[in-house]
Amino acid sequence: MTPEQLAAARDRTLTDVIGGGLRVLFCGINPGLMSAHLGQHFARPGNRFWPALHASGFTPRRFAPAEQYEMLALGLGITNVAGRATARADELTADELVEGGRRLTAKVEEYRPAWLAVLGVTAYRVAFADKHARVGPQERTIGATRIWALPSPSGLNAHWSPAALAEEFARLREAADHGAAEVPAPADGRGR
Template sequence: TNVAARATARADELTAEEFREGGRILTAKVERLRPGWLAVVGITAYRTALDDKKARIGPQERTIGDTRIWALPNPSGLNAHWTLETMAEEFARLRAAAAS
């Protein structure tokens, strides 16, 4: 999922408060719906929204209830740190974890 509902060209166009509010809304949804996994697109969004400054891409130690969390790279073309191949590998890691 995306944390902020407002579409932007760049993540830095969103304020920290928008991310935090999105995190509060998302946490409430997860608590209500109780999915097995929550995948958050964008590490900056995840870190700010869920107040986890040291989070890295991949599975998180933190959970929301019994819901496990996975932070994924943002697939934006502006995300130069990840190639299509390395993004696909990360999404595949989540898929494998969710299937087990």
Template sequence: MPETGHVRPTKDQLATAHNTTIPDVIAPGLDVLFCGINPGLYSGALKQHFARPGNRFWPALHQSGFTPRRYLPEEQDRLLDLKLGITNVVARTTARADELTADEFREGGKLLQAKVEEYRPRWLAVVGITAYRTAFGFPKAGVGRQEHRIGDTRVWVLPNPSGLNAHWTPAGLAAEFAELRAASETRRNR
């Protein structure tokens, strides 16, 4: 069921969104920079991260305590007020993540590392274990806090919030996001 104010892209908008990019929601000094795999066509058409109605990113963000209420994708820029941001491992939009090559992920990892070094968020949260493993060359990495750092930035891997990821329930997803939130608040208050 679409949320209030939700706009659905047309077939033509979806078709022309293929291989486009959407702007990052980013600023220096964020507490957490969330990093998706890559934008889907729905997100590309609307120029909004995690825009497909079945995506569980926005509910998990709220249920975990990162946001005071459930934000809509069109409110993504409000995350900056909470010291949160969004980017992607691979910038180009596709219908499915399996359209991306391992080389694209590795190149995306290099670009992401440069972005993190420039903006210096306290935490980088990669939303998708396979994308993290491929982009950074850690084939055995699991969900949660990683030993890997990018400069002073700590790295956390979260499950993919896509509605297609049946391995994670909404409650389980929110619990993983909540662990990151707790870790980010603990380190901020030290």
């Protein structure tokens, strides 16, 4: 991929991988330039979304970004808080995240997934005006949809190792598989 191709992808949007009856709708912050160029969510090789999804037991094998629509058969989907592609998520304005939170709420009300998993607790805090949110299940719901704030799987998020990221994804998977009544405790106290 050339620098010119990446530059041309700036401000593009991606099509959601979404449908009714989802167990979990994963929500990234916004598409990166490589993802926008390829039309595939979490396409940058250093992004840890696809490895964490598999390591946590959500998928039977590690999917490639080009296989994103296969997630629907597993009751999983993907969308973003903010639609426009940028090189880094910190290029987004707070207003874009707040507006994205409104659009995301409408999307969740329409499709009614069991869980909404926002991949980036800082983006979640801004989009939903919850400055004290931590990684894990949230008190807030959108209708009957429960919300889980996950760490960003970006390779730039060095605070979370691949193993710790997979553990948090696995906590969500357990809650999604067994209902919201019992949410497993984090193994190491992260996010609490």
